Amino acid sequence: MKREQLWMPVILLFLAVSTASAQTYITIDAPGAGSSQGQGTFPQNVTNTGVVFGYFVDPSGVLHGFIRSSQGNYTTFNVSGAGTGSGQGTMPASINFFGSITGVYIDADNVSHGFIRTANGNVTTYDAPYAGTGAGQGTLSYNINFWGEIAGYVFDSVNRAHAFLRSPNGSIFTYEGPGAGTGAIQGTGTAEGIGLNLEGAVAGAIIDDSSVLHGYFRLADGTFVVINAPGAGTGPGQGTDTDGISDDFTVPGVYYDSHSVSHGFIRYPDGTLIEYDAPCAGTSSGQGTLPEVFNLRGVVAGPCTDSNNVVHGFIRNTDAVITVFDAPGAGSSAGQGTFPDAMNDENWVGGNYLDANNASHGFLRIP
Numbered sequence: 392m393k394r395e396q397l398w399m400p401v402i403l404l405f406l407a408v409s410t411a412s413a414q415t416y417i418t419i420d421a422p423g424a425g426s427s428q429g430q431g432t433f434p435q436n437v438t439n440t441g442v443v444f445g446y447f448v449d450p451s452g453v454l455h456g457f458i459r460s461s462q463g464n465y466t467t468f469n470v471s472g473a474g475t476g477s478g479q480g481t482m483p484a485s486i487n488f489f490g491s492i493t494g495v496y497i498d499a500d501n502v503s504h505g506f507i508r509t510a511n512g513n514v515t516t517y518d519a520p521y522a523g524t525g526a527g528q529g530t531l532s533y534n535i536n537f538w539g540e541i542a543g544y545v546f547d548s549v550n551r552a553h554a555f556l557r558s559p560n561g562s563i564f565t566y567e568g569p570g571a572g573t574g575a576i577q578g579t580g581t582a583e584g585i586g587l588n589l590e591g592a593v594a595g596a597i598i599d600d601s602s603v604l605h606g607y608f609r610l611a612d613g614t615f616v617v618i619n620a621p622g623a624g625t626g627p628g629q630g631t632d633t634d635g636i637s638d639d640f641t642v643p644g645v646y647y648d649s650h651s652v653s654h655g656f657i658r659y660p661d662g663t664l665i666e667y668d669a670p671c672a673g674t675s676s677g678q679g680t681l682p683e684v685f686n687l688r689g690v691v692a693g694p695c696t697d698s699n700n701v702v703h704g705f706i707r708n709t710d711a712v713i714t715v716f717d718a719p720g721a722g723s724s725a726g727q728g729t730f731p732d733a734m735n736d737e738n739w740v741g742g743n744y745l746d747a748n749n750a751s752h753g754f755l756r757i758p
Contacts, residue, residue: 419753431751452477505532534587552578568597585635594636604630620646653679702728
């Protein structure tokens with residue numbers, strides 16, 4: 392359960408802080424994953440039954456999908472049409488109750504396309520309207536809900552983003568958020584993994600003509616609610632982004648202040664918005680708190696980058712208690728560390744960690 396930014400590359404609560412007590416950690420290395428810099432295993436989510444899915448990067452830099460059962464058995468898969476060069480391949484992004492997975496595959500021309508893979512392995516591929524056909528362009532299929540609706544966005548021929556919704560029958564319509572910019576790396580995007588709820592509401596970010604981010608959610612009837620955290624900066628690359636949207640319309644997310652430091656926020660259904668920082672967060676540009684996932688209990692997790700640019704995991708519970716943790720084996724140099732980006736409703740937290748050689752390994756942290 393996590394969000395996706397369009398570029399790849401208030402009330403301050405009293406925070407009670409705890410340190411991580413004894414937990415069970417499981418390391419996840421998909422068969423065939425490489426062990427050099429930029430290679431390895433990248434889990435994308437963990438279900439309530441303990442199934443983990445994601446992708447791995449092999450020794451040639453090619454991406455492949457994987458599913459790990461709760462017993463530790465692996466299934467790997469590649470979408471037909473996925474490229475076999477470095478940086479190409481198959482990247483799952485979201486799973487629903489029935490085990491259907493949606494995601495992205497990158498072809499031999501480095502163009503992205505959407506796919507849906509059912510639990511029995513049948514795959515459907517598609518391209519949304521406006522999707523460009525040049526390298527770095529195409530369809531990004533990022534969310535699937537209980538009903539089989541899909542939400543994501545496309546980069547068009549000028550690299551502008553347009554959000555879309557795909558119905559279970561395959562029909563697709565696109566939409567633009569209010570104030571969306573019309574230049575490259577501007578427009579309307581969606582969160583990743585949990586950006587689409589049962590009611591068909593979509594959460595994401597709008598990047599305006601000044602390249603400032605504004606969070607939003609769009610109701611199924613087309614109504615937009617725009618979210619700007621009070622502490623958000625107004626310069627390029629600054630502003631407010633969302634992680635997703637729950638079925639009760641709680642929206643967690645991140646904002647970037649005027650110094651490009653990241654901070655967490657939660658917007659509740661009544662419109663109340665709180666901001667918070669993990670205790671491990673640094674205060675310089677590129678550092679801070681970066682929520683990535685949340686669950687139905689209202690627990691939030693993600694990475695935080697400290698003053699030495701080392702990354703740690705954090706979990707914020709519903710009482711605003713924040714626990715900081717490091718996956719065993721995580722490196723301790725700048726850019727290395729622990730990157731949570733998956734969580735189920737039992738508070739199992741997953742993600743990946745970068746070791747001292749900058750290779751990626753998946754992990755599960757089980758309370």
